Amino acid sequence: MTRRVEDNLFRAHRVDEMMRRAIGLTEATAPHPNPRVGAVVVNSAGEVVAERAHIRAGAAHAEAAALAEAGPAARGSTLVVTLEPCAHHGRTPPCVEAIIDAGVARVFVGAVDPDPRVAGRGIAALREAGVAVESGIEEEAVVSNDPAYFHHRATGLPLITLKIATTLDGQAAAADLTSQWITSPEARRDAHRLRSTQDAVLVGAGTVIADDPSLDVRLDNYSGPQPRPVLITGRRPIDPGAAVLQRDPFIFGGDERSAPRAAGAATIPMPGAGGVDLAGVVSYLGSEGVLSVLIEGGPTIAGAALAVGIVDRIIFYFGAKLAGGVGLPAIAGTLANIDDTKNVSITQITPIGPDFRVDATIERET
Numbered sequence: 001m002t003r004r005v006e007d008n009l010f011r012a013h014r015v016d017e018m019m020r021r022a023i024g025l026t027e028a029t030a031p032h033p034n035p036r037v038g039a040v041v042v043n044s045a046g047e048v049v050a051e052r053a054h055i056r057a058g059a060a061h062a063e064a065a066a067l068a069e070a071g072p073a074a075r076g077s078t079l080v081v082t083l084e085p086c087a088h089h090g091r092t093p094p095c096v097e098a099i100i101d102a103g104v105a106r107v108f109v110g111a112v113d114p115d116p117r118v119a120g121r122g123i124a125a126l127r128e129a130g131v132a133v134e135s136g137i138e139e140e141a142v143v144s145n146d147p148a149y150f151h152h153r154a155t156g157l158p159l160i161t162l163k164i165a166t167t168l169d170g171q172a173a174a175a176d177l178t179s180q181w182i183t184s185p186e187a188r189r190d191a192h193r194l195r196s197t198q199d200a201v202l203v204g205a206g207t208v209i210a211d212d213p214s215l216d217v218r219l220d221n222y223s224g225p226q227p228r229p230v231l232i233t234g235r236r237p238i239d240p241g242a243a244v245l246q247r248d249p250f251i252f253g254g255d256e257r258s259a260p261r262a263a264g265a266a267t268i269p270m271p272g273a274g275g276v277d278l279a280g281v282v283s284y285l286g287s288e289g290v291l292s293v294l295i296e297g298g299p300t301i302a303g304a305a306l307a308v309g310i311v312d313r314i315i316f317y318f319g320a321k322l323a324g325g326v327g328l329p330a331i332a333g334t335l336a337n338i339d340d341t342k343n344v345s346i347t348q349i350t351p352i353g354p355d356f357r358v359d360a361t362i363e364r365e366t
Contacts, residue, residue, distance in 0.1 A: 018080040019138040025053040033289035036146040039066040049073040063095040075103035082110040106132035110142035114153040148292035166330040171323035182319040186353030202230035203297040303332035320354040
């Protein structure tokens, strides 16, 4: 069998499978602000000789780790990698150099890296060195596997998800502000799994004062990274012993009159109309390498975030309950005209115990 026939067979029958395998390697990783990357090394006989994922920022990149594991077997091999190999020096040497030095014959790439330091340079460098490269393999699955990274590199902003728990008829709490528990234990566990996928969790001062949340991930046997809290302050005092203040939060205030925090917890001024400039907060977080933010605050924060247009995705947890009246709506504000509604694309509806979850993206005006 000629090498060309072997290549065609691999391309036709194995590369998509190997790319999905590479994506699967990243499921338990949380390397932000770096991307999630998986790599599989396949020898000329079609056997997987090594596979690795990028675990965290500062650790070896997936390609370099997989090639080191493969050793001499990497010479003449095929490398299947979810993201374009880097060609620049960062905390680690360029992966392009490791691929060339290892003698890899060809590389299949899931998606071109949108990072301006890469953006096609890695592929070009490999081809210049005589390595055959093909990109766009399972590209949609690769992007879906790490949407916050691709969003951040394209916009400079974190991907913002608004999470809301409500009764079937849209109430977030009763008139006396009691809200525990609208959703079931199954839905609350799912919400913690959602929280575990985020770099940061944002709430307003009202939520901190009312509930004293820790904003951490509480799942059995969970050992992954914890999202960093983000607190939007007002002028009401917050207990210096509040749980969230013990977790090194980002704290944003509107002006110097914002309520003082605990010792050592500096407030970042971000004044805006009506209080804090939420768009400015998002921009600041993006510049700090925060790629994803989950807004879990109450109706006021939810309404403000939607009003200024910072929300990219929204997730509703509908509890199997009817309020049967007006308590506290899930989103604060007044709908003055039906033309003021926002169009969304519902991407998924998932039953969870007695409740259900609705995932949607906000449609941007063009």
